[in-house]
Amino acid sequence: MKKVINNPENVVKEMIEGFIFANSDKFRKLENVNGIINKEGKDKVAIVTGGGSGHEPLFLGFVGEGLADGAAIGNVFAAPSPNTVQEVSKAVDTGKGVLFIYGNYSGDVLNFDMAAEFLEMEDIETRTVTVADDVASAPYDRKKDRRGIAGDVFVLKVAGAAAEKGLSLDEVTKVAQKASDQSFSMGVALSPGTIPDSGDPTFTLADDEIELGMGIHGEPGMERSKLVPADELTEKLMDKLLAESHIEKGDEVSVLINGLGSTTLLELFIVNRKVAQILNEKGINVYDMDANSYCTTQEMGGFSISLLKLDDELKELYDAPANSPYYHK
Template structure:
């Protein structure tokens, strides 16, 4: 068929399946990919007597979630169509494929379709005798409601949540413990993002919104949802402060807190700009007496080719630091192995 958007694709209708085939070829040692329904599973699943940690959502946010499947993080991920929720049968298949007898914890970003479909899948799995729990992450401080949500959106904090809870499950923490840990992280993490440019969904063929050359969207969602306000682009110092101040005020964070700072690119942002922004954020936190104990910088939860960034701050203690530092071996995140 004729390609109407400037992207490296064949057919917009098959872009997710085509990408999954490439992922399977690139990471056959880590992943087992099935296509009907689409599920990405760690290669050694099911791991007996281990809680299965499962997440998922619309595609277009790579490496989230499939890139985080592997030892020390997710047991399975359910990729929906671009910016569209996975179906209950995908989630149910993920539970079945990863059930090692210790139950499953579903990590769900707060988008209406995701919440409904994961809840339906949990009910179906429970009917088959699997103990399934669900936690919903809603770390975005930008808006209370959006085009996709009732309440706050789940964004960058999802990456940190999947890593910490995945490490706990790998160590043998039971389902009650994993659920309690997940709720602890959700209560202590906040995020906010901005966009310098829109993204183009393959099947739509046109940008999701329009910005003037001197404009940016402050508080953008990962699907191109509008944020708090549209403002003129300013120096990096101003941009970082515009993200960090609302994040810190929301929990609120205070002098003496220990944190993990995650500076995330939205898909089209060069690493040089992310490091520049991260350095500013570290300085601003230090000025408030907040100690950055751990860091993550890079494009880990994206919005296709959108230019922009987000900042996520997680309040940590010795337990969370130990779990963050624990070994992880996935396509997109790996250390200690």
């Protein structure tokens, strides 16, 4: 796979430089670490997100009004260092504490936890909400063990709005945790992405094969099968997603159809159409729908369907303004 890069060792550094050139009025990079912060520091609880590079626009594209205040950027598919998380947190903390929001992967957990310990020694209070929405990665009764995929978007949206509203660190954490608890996603892989540093594909699949529930880094899924028409595929995913989320008739949800890289908007809309039809048939109320590629794995083919089960509190926060270069509400 051809990649438009220079020295593979510099992709993250150069990506961040290019991002900052495009957004220098709003954001800046910290001097010694791969951290990006919103220049407009508001007097509120700070939200810090982050993770490996390669999933753009997550995470750096979700720094902005009503979303994250800073992003700690790791190398491609690698957690940001504790030092990076620490520096970003110090740069955005206004004394009201910092909430970490990131996908539930062991490397990220380790490094964000270490950063939290260092920050405690510097009297900066932190809380953590790990996003654990991928229903293919663990059963319902082990929800907290699930991997984090596109559900990050829901949790950042809700937490960002709660912080803008002036809630306390514990209050923002509580509602962000609720958003994570009520986020459920199910994906399908069609083709691999390429790791920019090595040029290697993240996995292999036959020309007519797909894998249901595969993780965004190629983590094993639930079932390999032949490619089936979009409606049949969407039904399969929705069956599993609804069973594993316990979302049922009368519930209200926001929907996100997230493309993994090379799957086109045309295809995402075709999936969205079927998701809407299924939810309507089942008497599940659709509050909002979005189709976009927010959480990618380079040019990986495939998509995920995410549902956020709403209540009045979550709806109010979901509807609040949000504005970053790659997400707007």
